[in-house]
Amino acid sequence: MTATDEILFEQRGGFAIATLNRPKALNAINLRMYRAFEPQLARSAADPGVHALLLRGAGDRGLCAGGDIRAIYDARGRPLIRGEYAFDMFREEYLFIRNLHHFPKPRIALAHGITMGGGAGLSIGGTACVVTETTVMAMPEVFIGSTPDVGATRFFNACPGRIGMYLALTGRRIGAGDALYCGFATHQVRQQDLETLTSALAEIRWRPGQARAQVEAVLARFHTPAGEPRLPVLRMAIDRCFRQGSVEAIVDAFSREPGVWASEARGAMERASPVSLKVVFRQMRLGAARAMNIEDALVLEFRVVQHLLADQDFSTGVRAVLVDKDRNPRWRFSSLAEVSDAEVERHFASLGERELSFD
Numbered sequence: 015m016t017a018t019d020e021i022l023f024e025q026r027g028g029f030a031i032a033t034l035n036r037p038k039a040l041n042a043i044n045l046r047m048y049r050a051f052e053p054q055l056a057r058s059a060a061d062p063g064v065h066a067l068l069l070r071g072a073g074d075r076g077l078c079a080g081g082d083i084r085a086i087y088d089a090r091g092r093p094l095i096r097g098e099y100a101f102d103m104f105r106e107e108y109l110f111i112r113n114l115h116h117f118p119k120p121r122i123a124l125a126h127g128i129t130m131g132g133g134a135g136l137s138i139g140g141t142a143c144v145v146t147e148t149t150v151m152a153m154p155e156v157f158i159g160s161t162p163d164v165g166a167t168r169f170f171n172a173c174p175g176r177i178g179m180y181l182a183l184t185g186r187r188i189g190a191g192d193a194l195y196c197g198f199a200t201h202q203v204r205q206q207d208l209e210t211l212t213s214a215l216a217e218i219r220w221r222p223g224q225a226r227a228q229v230e231a232v233l234a235r236f237h238t239p240a241g242e243p244r245l246p247v248l249r250m251a252i253d254r255c256f257r258q259g260s261v262e263a264i265v266d267a268f269s270r271e272p273g274v275w276a277s278e279a280r281g282a283m284e285r286a287s288p289v290s291l292k293v294v295f296r297q298m299r300l301g302a303a304r305a306m307n308i309e310d311a312l313v314l315e316f317r318v319v320q321h322l323l324a325d326q327d328f329s330t331g332v333r334a335v336l337v338d339k340d341r342n343p344r345w346r347f348s349s350l351a352e353v354s355d356a357e358v359e360r361h362f363a364s365l366g367e368r369e370l371s372f373d
Contacts, residue, residue, distance in 0.1 A: 020034075021035055023054050028063055028064055028066070028220045029066055030064045030066070030067045031070065032067070032068070033071070033072055034047065034069075034072060034077070037071070037072045039079070040128050043078055043081055043082065043133075048103075051110065052113070055117065064119065065218070065220040066119055066120040066121070066215065067119060067122070070124040070208070075127045075128060076127030077128070077129045077133050078129060078137075079130050081103065081107060082103075086323070086332075090329045095368065101368070105370060108163075108316050111164050111308070111312065112308055112372060114136065114140075119225060120141040122140065122143075122144065122215070123137035125137040125143050125145050125151070125193075125199065126144075126145070126149060127146075127148045129149060129150065130150070130152045130154065131152075131153060134153060134164065134166070135166070142233055143201075144208075145193050145203075146204060147202075148205050149199070151198060152188065153166050153170075153181065153182060156283075156286035156287060156290040156291055157331060157335055157343075158287075158332050158335050159325060159329075159330065159332075159345070161294050161297060161315065161319060162182050162297075163315040163318075164312075165308055165311050166182065166315070167300070167314060168307075169198065173197065175249055177252055177256075180256050183261070183264070183283060183286070183291055185282060186282065188244075189240075191242055194243065195243040201234075201237045202237060202239070202240040204238055214236070215232050251273070254267065255267040260295070262351070264283075268280040287327040287343070289322075289346060289358075292358045297314065300362075301314070309372055316365075317365055321361040321363070322361060330343045
């Protein structure tokens, strides 16, 4: 399958539509797709005949399960430099995310079904992120020895209270109601109505300077109430646990919390890479310390990810989750206590000439 087949572009009137077209792979996005999408995004931004952009995924299983991590795994052992897949994939993905963030016209994502990892980065932060009754959002990178990226340092820190830290460290999956509560999504539409919504957006008679208001009016017509979110009920308990000053203290705090949620959170963190947990904690605290713009977040995330890619935990995590699927990763460290501050900090060291640049 070529990039032309893997991502499809069309224009209906003044409405540009990009469709991720790898439904058998849950529309996981690869380097070829980003390279096809980037010039199309630039053309849509510059074309006065394009008034809005829609991103969607083929099939009924999801918008996008994330980046094509298997391809990155297959490139393991190669140097992390320009011209090598693992380096170029993240670099060009992040450059694309930055350009998507600054797209000057209304941008709508239809985040049905599985919307995880890179799929969350593609859909969160635009004019509208539409979820459905089937939506499942998550950033489960700690289970493959990596870290939430594609802007997660920003959008997790924008969640109410300490919920973003909770989601980052546990990889918890959330549905439509909680996606709306967290600010990841803006509208819910019944999945069976997504094609009708798309047609209604394409039929807008665009008025100068009114594109955003016109899009909002159409979305409001299709919006339906989501189910009750689960996170608000847990908010106080989550804040108590995840305001702690270390990952070890967070895990210890679970023992003082009643309810299934705390034991589930503990269980999730016990399955995760100890290095990832401590690196993610540090990353999210850095993001919370100041209001990062998208460029700041992506530079930080790129630096951390490149260091993590060179670690054993990434390859062993991907093998356990996506390749052999035995769910039995052999992490470099067997406990949080074994991961020193120096080990954590080296993941934030400059990459020198390999740093992400937007020049």
